Amino acid sequence: MTQDIYLTGITTTGTPHIGNYVGAIRPGIAASKDPSKQNYYFLADMHALAKAEDPEKIARSTLEIAASWLALGLDTSNAVFYRQSDIPEIPQLTWILTCMTAKGLMNRAHSYKAAVQANEENGSSDPDKGVTMALYSYPILMAADILMFKSTKVPVGRDQKQHVEMARDIAGRFNHHYGETFVLPEAEIDGNTATLAGLDGRKMSKSYNNTIPLFADEKRLRKLIMKIKTNSLEPGEPKDTEGSTLFDIYKAFASNSEVSEVEQLYANGIAWGEMKQKLFEYVNEHIKPAREEYQRLIDDPTVIEQELKKGAERAREFSVPYLEQIRHAVGIRKLG
Incomplete structure (x- = not known):
């Protein structure tokens, strides 16, 4: 049986938050320790350029994300x-x-269609206003990321499934034209992956500015948790865990027995301030050892750079000869 090859990309456009941790980083790190799996993890800094981010922000994000993992x-x-x-x-x-x-395939990309729709809703006479070629064609760069290492499984959220399907379409067309060259990847969607709400109750997202940075220092972590939106139920009144951001975050970190204890506290009417303090203490203790290592790496980025260079060398042991095979297939060959 052929070993599955997993590939995960992390776009370098922000500071990792606890939603990233429970949704992608934690399961990704667990998979990296599984000898039965072949895993590729990459910092998608070229994808970050498509969003025209500030250069310093991209560089800082690359450092912070690499240090986090x-x-x-x-x-x-x-x-x-x-x-x-x-x-x-x-x-x-x-x-x-x-x-x-x-081109028709790119016309169907969700991000492009969303940009066109926004222009139409804003009354613009140009449906492509503000659309760069990077935004329009970045699914092709994503396809190259996936196909370059013969990935068979690509863990993604439901909103990213289309990109894997596009990679399959592009690979299939290539194979039909030039012969069997690429492996057709499959999207792997984990329905059990936790999606956390942010400070305002909406999905935790940098675009909503409602995140809790993964490695915020203790003072800031407590301040942010104390800001989490709750309802107006008084201490002593039974509270519902369903839809409670505080409970959902606690559940994402805690054991089953600890979750059961907090469920009882909710039923007993725990005060929101007390629950926020409990959540802060629990998350802080969970993150503290890694926070110290994170800061050490941030203070000495040469350690991170060495790891990334080693990774690139290992990746290129595969990508260099494979690209040569692909070039030969399309007719870009040495003449003698």
Whole structure:
């Protein structure tokens, strides 16, 4: 039986928050320690350029995200951890795939359609106003990320499933035209992955500015948790765990027995201030050891750079000969 190859990309456009941790980082790190799986994890800094972010912000985000994964225990001896821009074969493959991609396929991309819809709703005479080629065609770059390492499984949220399907379409068209070259990947969607609400009750997201940074210091972590929106029920009144942001965050970190204890506290009418303090203390103790390692890595980024270089070297042991095979298939060959 052929071993599955998993690939996960992390866009470098912000500071990791606790929603990222429970939804992607924690399960990703657990998978990195599984010798039965072959895992690739990459910092998608080229994708970050598509959002026209501030250069300093992209650089800082790259540092913070890499430090977070390493501090939390990513097993780089078992998994390949690299920076997208350190693999020059990826942009080369992106152009080759672009030459095989139908414009109609890109027209159906959710992000492009959303941009067009927004322009229409705003009364713009140009449906493509503000749409860059990076936004329009970034599913092709994503396809190159996936196909470059013959990924068979791509863990994604439901909103990202279309990108994997597009990668399959592009790969299939290439294979039909040039012969069997690419593996057709499959999206892997974990319905059990926790999605946390943020400070205001909406999904925790950088775009809503309602996040709790994963490695906020103790003072800031407590301040943010104390800001979490609750209802007006008084102490002593029974409270429902359903829809409670405080409870959902606690549940994402705690054991089953600890969750059961808090469920009883809710039934007994725990005061919101008391619950917020309890949540702060629990999350803080959970994160504290990794926070110290995170700060050590932030203070000495050369350690992170060395890890990323090692990862790039391992990745290129595969990508260099594979790209040569792809180039040969399309007719870009040495003449003698």
